[in-house]
Amino acid sequence: xxxxxxxxxxxxxxxxxxxxxxxxxxxxxxxxxxxxxxxxxxxxxxxxxxxxxxxxxxxxxxxxxxxxxxxxxxxxxxxxxxxxxxxxxxxxxxxxxxxxxxxxxxxxxxxxxxxxxxxxxxxxxxxx
Amino acid sequence: xxxxxxxxxxxxxxxxxxxxxxxxxxxxxxxxxxxxxxxxxxxxxxxxxxxxxxxxxxxxxxxxxxxxxxxxxxxxxxxxxxxxxxxxxxxxxxxxxxxxxxxxxxxxxxxxxxxxxxxxxxxxxxxxxxxxxx
Ligand SMILES: Nc1ncnc2c1ncn2[C@@H]1O[C@H](COP(=O)(O)OP(=O)(O)OP(=O)(O)O)[C@@H](O)[C@H]1O
Ligand SMILES: [Mg+2]
Numbered sequence: 001x002x003x004x005x006x007x008x009x010x011x012x013x014x015x016x017x018x019x020x021x022x023x024x025x026x027x028x029x030x031x032x033x034x035x036x037x038x039x040x041x042x043x044x045x046x047x048x049x050x051x052x053x054x055x056x057x058x059x060x061x062x063x064x065x066x067x068x069x070x071x072x073x074x075x076x077x078x079x080x081x082x083x084x085x086x087x088x089x090x091x092x093x094x095x096x097x098x099x100x101x102x103x104x105x106x107x108x109x110x111x112x113x114x115x116x117x118x119x120x121x122x123x124x125x126x127x128x
Numbered sequence: 129x130x131x132x133x134x135x136x137x138x139x140x141x142x143x144x145x146x147x148x149x150x151x152x153x154x155x156x157x158x159x160x161x162x163x164x165x166x167x168x169x170x171x172x173x174x175x176x177x178x179x180x181x182x183x184x185x186x187x188x189x190x191x192x193x194x195x196x197x198x199x200x201x202x203x204x205x206x207x208x209x210x211x212x213x214x215x216x217x218x219x220x221x222x223x224x225x226x227x228x229x230x231x232x233x234x235x236x237x238x239x240x241x242x243x244x245x246x247x248x249x250x251x252x253x254x255x256x257x258x259x260x261x262x
Contacts (some may be wrong), residue, residue, distance in 0.1 A: 006150055006151045006152060007150055007152075009150055009151070010148050010150050013148065013182060017181075027213045028212075028213045028216055028217070030213075031181065031182065031211075031213040031214060031216070031217045032216075032217050032220065034181070034182050035182055035183070035184050035217045035221060038182060038184040038186075039184055039185060039221075042184070042185075042186060086222060093185075093189075094185055094189065094223070096185045096221060096222050096223060097185060099222070100185065100220070100221035100222050100223070101221075103220050103221065103222065104217065104220055104221060
């Protein structure tokens with residue numbers, strides 16, 4: 001789904017919640033996943049003027065999970081190591097979004113190219 | 129529609145957040161609350177977030193702002209009813225809720241506020257609203 005404005009955030013979070021409930025993810029993991037998603041969607045809106053998000057159910061052995069892919073065509077992140085550090089922000093903020101989101105999920109992958117955009121993929125396993 | 133009601137109870141302000149806040153709504157609440165604290169001289173602010181499923185860094189920051197700005201205006205802030213899953217998530221996210229006191233529920237929050245306020249500084253006789261008969 002496309003996310004271009006602030007009012008898209010709550011419906012998006014509800015969609016993620018529906019998927020998580022569908023695979024019977026526990027409440028704490030649901031909350032972690034949605035909070036991580038909230039951080040990433042906020043970054044997308046703030047630094048890249050929005051982008052697209054894909055929500056998928058994935059399977060590994062007996063465990064199900066949710067994979068979220070956040071793709072934007074914004075400015076990209078020039079120093080990714082720095083951006084992943086707690087407390088680093090170019091937006092005069094807390095700089096918690098990326099490192100915090102990473103802590104809240106099981107798999108976290110970020111690809112970015114300056115001038116082209118950023119794609120973040122996260123997976124939260126139902127029992128992870 | 130785009131407003132969270134703020135209730136005045138004696139020298140406290142009570143806010144119950146019943147919807148998932150999007151950013152504009154949260155920012156409005158912050159501004160409204162600060163204005164109310166200033167206008168009414170309230171000594172305490174109680175924010176009930178028991179219906180809130182997600183507190184991300186943005187929302188956390190708003191709560192922190194409300195607390196620190198209220199403190200400047202000489203009012204204490206207590207957040208009540210945080211869901212356990214939300215609390216666990218906040219710790220892992222790494223968000224410090226600086227200066228935000230928490231309590232289990234509204235009653236306990238009220239008691240905490242009462243205990244934080246030095247005696248004689250609030251208008252204890254006023255209970256329901258701001259009508260004062262002289
Ligand atoms: N999608 C994006 N496009 C371009 N830059 C980004 C993107 N996401 C993050 N960044 C950059 O990475 C930095 C770190 O992001 P992070 O979410 O960790 O912190 P923040 O957004 O600055 O603060 P917080 O999330 O705590 O409010 C940002 O300040 C910004 O410079
Ligand atoms: Mg961020």
